[in-house]
Amino acid sequence: MKKRVVFNQKGGVGKSTISTNLAAASAKRGLKTLIVDLDAQCNTTHYVGVDNSDDIHTVADMFKQTVGWFSKTLTAEDFIQPTAFENLMIMPADPALGEIERELESRYKMFKLRDTLAKLDDQFDRIYIDTPPNFNFYSKAALIAADSFIVPFDCDDFSAQAIHRLLDNVMELKSDHNPELACEGIIINQFNSQANLPKQLVASLIEQELPVLNTHLSSSVKVRESHSQRRPLPFLAPSHKLSQQFEALLTELEG
Template sequence: MSIVFSIITQKGGVGKTTTVNALAASFNKLGNRVLCVDMDPQGNLSFSTGADSNDSPTVYDAITGRVRVTSCIQHTSMTDIIPSNILLTGAELEFTGKNREFILKNILSVVDDKYDYIFIDSPPGLGFLTINALSASDYVIIPMLPDIFSLQGLVQVYETIEYVQKASNPELSIMGILINKYNKRSKLHKEALGTAQMISDNLDIPIFNTNVRNSPKLAEAHSLQTDIYSYCPKCSGVKDYDKISTEII
């Protein structure tokens, strides 16, 4: 059986898709069978992996029952992925009935024995698509920036996770808060990290021991649809995500 991770945030721009991309690359490098699921209608993860999200079946086609989920999986040079596109924005309006939070879980059960790890890139915000991602997951990772705005959204994310644990997935666990784009020389970042630690203690949420340093090379690799281990194997971001992978394992 595969272990399923959701990577969720309240706001965009905190390195959510970068985290999914990097973890998938790291786990693939370790010899694992990895599947990524792009649940963000923006499709940034799909683009960064070189997947075709225009002329091929996407996760929208799978959750609406138009095609089998196995027909949506693309085998790119970087990872296996179920891509997404803007059509996914209409999914919430299409599904209004009972048990709609289990749609993704049900379709992923078809491929559960084919992968070791599944990473779900959920959209910013805490709506229908994110609830589906959490309901299908074993663990959730919460990336955030070391700033006040990310800290403010952390409590909302926690409340959403609590709701899912009570309503649809009592086995869901928080793997941890992942601090992205961290600069140890910044006084503001140090203060934000201290505040994040206080919040994590109060809410009983772990924080990863490794903070991911700001690494423009990661963004460059994604924009060029290139594997991070081919593009910048020695950059700080790659080293940090390798440590994050070790912590997860």
């Protein structure tokens, strides 16, 4: 089982879109794939069509169980929901993640996600973890649980300035808590090859010897359509340019 986390502390850079579409492309290849949604916004959970207002167990319940707030004893499998897509499952988020964060942090539960995912080792080939737009308890738990991370970059000057701080934060966590954590690279999202600024920003990252992945993701209105139809792009529009780019990205990551 390989566990990848998609992380950037900046909001709106494409974390949920990228983690969901990579997971969907992975499932389409026949790999048993789990998405873990750690963001209280629940965007990824909704994107794959799971309604967490139903009486289902979520990743928040998994954390609640570790502090004894949950009366029943549940196993790792109990926090997983099927999706409408073959080979694709999700550990859904719920808004309660925000309410319990302080308590979890003060009780040092950052390692519990890693322990839970380890129990699923023989059931999944790949796990994709979507993180909130903060270097907070949940992002740290994800980076501790994962084998590798990828960083979406939205071709914005503020993002370029923030990338060193981001990598410093992750490297510190790696050395303290997860020495095996590998950086798979920076994924350029919403790339517009006709405009100068994105090209300059990407060239500057490469000049600084930052690990920019070869595949770039274009900007497309199809992303919003895909969100609203709750169908990841590889299922909604397999021959669309952006779906093909997600396929290429997955191939690049998988080697």
